[in-house]
Amino acid sequence: MEPSVLSLLGKQFIRGISTSVCACGKRNFKKFPIFNKRGTRDFKARQAKNPHPDVPIHTYGVRPIGYKAGTSFVKINELVPEIIVPDLTGFKLKPYVSYRVNDIVQPPLTPEELFGAVYVKKITEDFKLGKLGPDNQPLHPSPEESLSPEEAKEKVASIRSDIV
Template identity: 55%
Template sequence: MPFNLILKRSISTTAANLGKKNFRKFQLFNKRGTRQFKKEQLENPDLDLFHSKGVRSVGYTSRVDGSFKLIPEKIPELIVPNLEGCELKPYVSYRTPDIVQTEFTAEDLFNVVYAPKITKDFEEGKLDDNGNPLEPSLEEKLTPEEAKQKARQTGSDML
């Protein structure tokens, strides 16, 4: 019975390169240009090809006189809290028990913010016949419009 030899092409592993392919003849460069192009740009930059590499501009160049106009609203602002004296650690274990808390209602807010002052004024007899305080606090002196405006101010949620 004759043996049928199946011939197939393969890369020789016994050669000097041991099967490694030679890719030196291919120019491999990243998406912003070849090494030669980058070298030329460092020596003699072409401003028309300038790339900001993902950084957004904080202004614009005026078409009239060519000067750069800065827009303060476009400057990023990092708001970082002061953590001096904070005893909390940056890690919370998965073993901590789940905290189940009911929904915070308007009644709860009233009981926390206004009820202690009303109770104190009632016990000390500092309420008039209609139940209004005789010595109102600054918050109690506000009109509804002033209170709404103060609540919508920036930082009103901070204590």
């Protein structure tokens, strides 16, 4: 293809198509990071012996278990992850929960529900049998009556889960 020539005030402008790269062979490799799995065998060998500071060693999200001191690696035992797996022999539940399971919506526990679930039965029995003291306090408190508020709440939660 012949370039077109334009002449203006004694200057000549030539317009043509170039098939060479305008960077004259230089490439910007900062846009193309070369991680551990990329590159030639020679590149990987050089990176293993003397890593280049501009080329990061990609860890794929794995946390280090030590640090590098000079040319040697110092392992810290506290940084090594310890996987604790419980023994599930005889476990009744299956490891999968279907998405078709209906949602269980429980309203928050009210004080009236807590009182009714834990104390009402014993108080009515004591009243009918005349086992209340002068201040309407039980003469022989049951284990339910001696519960702390937190223990009573846990007991009602377990009763609710048995019903559902």
